[in-house]
Amino acid sequence: METTTTPARTARRPQAAAATTGPRWQRWAKVAVFVAAWYPLARIVFFGVTDRLGANPIEFITRSTGLWTLVFLCITLAVTPLRRLTGWNALLRFRRMLGLYAFFYAALHFTTYIWFDKWFDVAAMLKDVGKRPFITVGFAAFVLLVPLAATSTKAMVRKLGRRWQSLHRLIYAIGVLAILHFWWMKAGKHDLVLPKIYGAIMLALLGWRLAVWLMARIKARQAS
Ligand code: HEM
Structure with missing residues (x-):
């Protein structure tokens, strides 16, 4: 259990103070992020009980959960560049939770589609995929998010070692597929404003990683 550290006690034990102040605010920040991440679901529930989901509630829920999956994917991918640019290593402590929320909203998005939209009717789903191939991309x-969520525990990180990092590179493919899914869907509706904005964000996040990787290779070549 956490103990309170008074000024008199910390003056005598400076290392103890340094060790506790950091983790304590980080714990509170983690709780704040954890609670804030429920906002999209709370909003859907609130709109549901106050009868404000519109004429097509299933469409509202599918779109809302889809968009929030993308938002959490972008935030998760932004953690590493932000940490590198600011030197704020504590940001890494939030990455796993943010990634799991991306998976959570993707699972809700998928469940809304196969359950409440299609009632597990495989024939209806195949017919829909034929008409709207962007669904296959989503x-x-x-599917690629599943192994990432399944291996997100500390025990799995330890067990997989270097293979964990290789496996988690799937996040780049997921980012590209998510934008393609969104772009393709909206292209059919001639409404590409949001896909262009999210596409630019994803391009910046993935482009930054590519630039870092290329620079590391160039440096390694020069050193050898
Ligand atoms: C990482 C996975 C996924 C992401 C990031 C994602 C993201 C999105 C986004 C951003 C939208 C558009 C929301 C809007 O109109 O504002 C959307 C729509 C849609 N997604 Fe996904 N999606 C994913 C996976 C899936 C899966 C697995 C399915 C079903 C098998 C699916 C089916 C749909 C459908 C049917 C729509 C269109 C809803 C409509 O026309 O009203 N998505 N998705």
Whole structure:
């Protein structure tokens, strides 16, 4: 259990103070992020009980959960560049939770589609995929998210070692597939404003990683 550290006690034990102040605010920040991440679901529930989901509630829920999956994917991918640019290593402590929320909203998005939209009717789903192939791309992104969520525990990180990092590079493919899914869907509606904005964000996040990787290779070549 956490103990309170008074000024008199910390003056005598400076290392103890340094060790406790950091983790304590980080714990509170983690709780704040954990609670804030429920906002999208709370909003849907609130709109549901106050009868404000619109004429097509299933469409509202599918779109809302889809968009929030993308938002959490972008935030998760932004953690590493932000940490590098600011030197704020504590940001890494939030990455796993944010990634798991991306998976959570993707699972809600997928469940809304196969359950409440299609009632597990495989024939209806296949017919829909034939008409709207962007669904297959979203499905591919979701399938790739599953092993990432399943291996997100500390025990799995330890068990997989270097293979964990290789496996988690799937997040780049997921980012590309998510944008393709969104872009393709909206292209059919001639409404590409949001896909262009999210596409630019994803391009910046993935482009930054590519630039870092290329620079590391160039440096390694020069050193050898
Ligand atoms: C990482 C996975 C996924 C992401 C990031 C994602 C993201 C999105 C986004 C951003 C939208 C548009 C929301 C809007 O209109 O504002 C959307 C729509 C849609 N997604 Fe996904 N999606 C994913 C996976 C899936 C899966 C697995 C399925 C079903 C198998 C699916 C089916 C749909 C459908 C049917 C729509 C269109 C809803 C409509 O026309 O009203 N998505 N998705």
